[in-house]
Amino acid sequence: MLTRTRTPETAPIEVKAGLGSVALRDVCKTFAAPRRGIAAVTALRELSLDARPGEIVAVVGPSGCGKTTLLELVCALSEPDTGTVETAPAALMAQRDLLLPWHNAVDNAALALRVAGVERGAARERAGALLREFGLGGFERARPDELSGGMRQRVAFARTLLSGRTILCLDEPFASLDALTRQEMQDWLAEALLAQPRTVVLVTHDVEEAIVLADRVLVMSPRPGRVVASLDVDVARPRRRTDPALVALRERALQELRA
Amino acid sequence: MTAVILLVALLGGWEAYARLSGIDEFVLPAPSAVAAALYEDRSLLWSNFTVTAGEIGLGMLLAIVLGLACSVAIHFSAPLRRALYPLLVGSQTIPIVLIAPLLVAWWGFGLLPKLAIVALVCFFPIVVPTLDALDRVDADLRKLMRTFGASRWQTFRMVEAPAALPGVLTGAKLSVAIAAIAATLAELAGSDAGLGNLMLKAIPQFETARAFAAVLILSAFSVALFALLALAERLLLPWAHQPRGTAP
Numbered sequence: 001m002l003t004r005t006r007t008p009e010t011a012p013i014e015v016k017a018g019l020g021s022v023a024l025r026d027v028c029k030t031f032a033a034p035r036r037g038i039a040a041v042t043a044l045r046e047l048s049l050d051a052r053p054g055e056i057v058a059v060v061g062p063s064g065c066g067k068t069t070l071l072e073l074v075c076a077l078s079e080p081d082t083g084t085v086e087t088a089p090a091a092l093m094a095q096r097d098l099l100l101p102w103h104n105a106v107d108n109a110a111l112a113l114r115v116a117g118v119e120r121g122a123a124r125e126r127a128g129a130l131l132r133e134f135g136l137g138g139f140e141r142a143r144p145d146e147l148s149g150g151m152r153q154r155v156a157f158a159r160t161l162l163s164g165r166t167i168l169c170l171d172e173p174f175a176s177l178d179a180l181t182r183q184e185m186q187d188w189l190a191e192a193l194l195a196q197p198r199t200v201v202l203v204t205h206d207v208e209e210a211i212v213l214a215d216r217v218l219v220m221s222p223r224p225g226r227v228v229a230s231l232d233v234d235v236a237r238p239r240r241r242t243d244p245a246l247v248a249l250r251e252r253a254l255q256e257l258r259a
Numbered sequence: 260m261t262a263v264i265l266l267v268a269l270l271g272g273w274e275a276y277a278r279l280s281g282i283d284e285f286v287l288p289a290p291s292a293v294a295a296a297l298y299e300d301r302s303l304l305w306s307n308f309t310v311t312a313g314e315i316g317l318g319m320l321l322a323i324v325l326g327l328a329c330s331v332a333i334h335f336s337a338p339l340r341r342a343l344y345p346l347l348v349g350s351q352t353i354p355i356v357l358i359a360p361l362l363v364a365w366w367g368f369g370l371l372p373k374l375a376i377v378a379l380v381c382f383f384p385i386v387v388p389t390l391d392a393l394d395r396v397d398a399d400l401r402k403l404m405r406t407f408g409a410s411r412w413q414t415f416r417m418v419e420a421p422a423a424l425p426g427v428l429t430g431a432k433l434s435v436a437i438a439a440i441a442a443t444l445a446e447l448a449g450s451d452a453g454l455g456n457l458m459l460k461a462i463p464q465f466e467t468a469r470a471f472a473a474v475l476i477l478s479a480f481s482v483a484l485f486a487l488l489a490l491a492e493r494l495l496l497p498w499a500h501q502p503r504g505t506a507p
Contacts, residue, residue: 007381072402075406077402077406078404089406089408091407092402094399094403096398099399100421100422101499102421102496111417112407115404115407116407143498145498163406163407169406232354234402
């Protein structure tokens, strides 16, 4: 099933040079029963998903529909039972910030660079510059327990960007934040991705978040997860969440979710 | 404050009982007699203290080195975990009282059997919290490191080892408390110096106050070591002791 909405200020999705793409074809993934008396779980059944270079694809679905399994496949953290996954290396950003409590903001943001073998001073310099760009100037030396939830997610996003991966997998990145901070962070992320384009697979159960951020929204069925609808969000950025086109799309996505 | 009042009351009661009941001084010396022994025998106590302190310090160092090596080996290898863990638990059931004289028979009256016993006793309390901390490292953190292309060793060095440090320090604190007992026991089994040796000789010489003074020094040393470790914990791992706050 395919639904499309067009608005006058249509912005075509450009294919950005140098960015990776994601192609999942008829992917199935079943988890064996952990012990007797518990059923095996088919997380994904014949799921196909494409993200073109530079495209932001949001995946929405009810809890337990295999969204996280999907991202683990894209990030090569697990292998599909059947089907194929073709993707450039992807970096994962999770709901929990997963910052290392013993490092300050700069060293946390520099983690992926350090893994890649970048020398400490150079890594700190690049991480510090990005943090300042993200409005965290003055907090470079603060430990995670001294930062607010929104700030921590910004540090985590900086770390993800600095991994140099052209594909980002975002797993409900703002789900642990309060509603107001979450909206702020969504707007902030939209801006950050305009400045530093990446191919993004965003998994969320927040339909509004998906519509505000994505070029395309895929709606998943309850377990076993399949894509049941695909909505193009051809609305120019920056977007306002009160934009009638966005509101209409949100209603449509919610309908698909209930169907 | 209440602790101080309680201590003063206890010491006062003890002093009064020792003086007024007419009990022999070599059966129960008064606190004042212990204090006098502490002063009069200071050079004797000091020279024996340095011996025991060395046994405790080096023995714990040995336990920490071996304990960490063992924890890391077990952490990296599932077969080693299955093979070594039962042996480690078994090593804790060896009655030290029995094995101490044997070690003296093998290695003589010197430092070596003391180190072995202190290390044997302190090893297990270091391995268990360390391994526990390594095992409890967030699985999502390991996944994150994998998406960054980190090797197993990088993940260990950058994530698991720092995360395990609080466990190591907890283990060291647990060990301090029993290291003094282990060292004393080892000296009782056969030695020519040390506070345990001094205690053993003081009793038949009716120098009970001196034995009490030795005990006092030994426990003060343990408390000081413990405080030192607690301080190191506060300085090295400030992140492990503060609740996750909100906005600064």
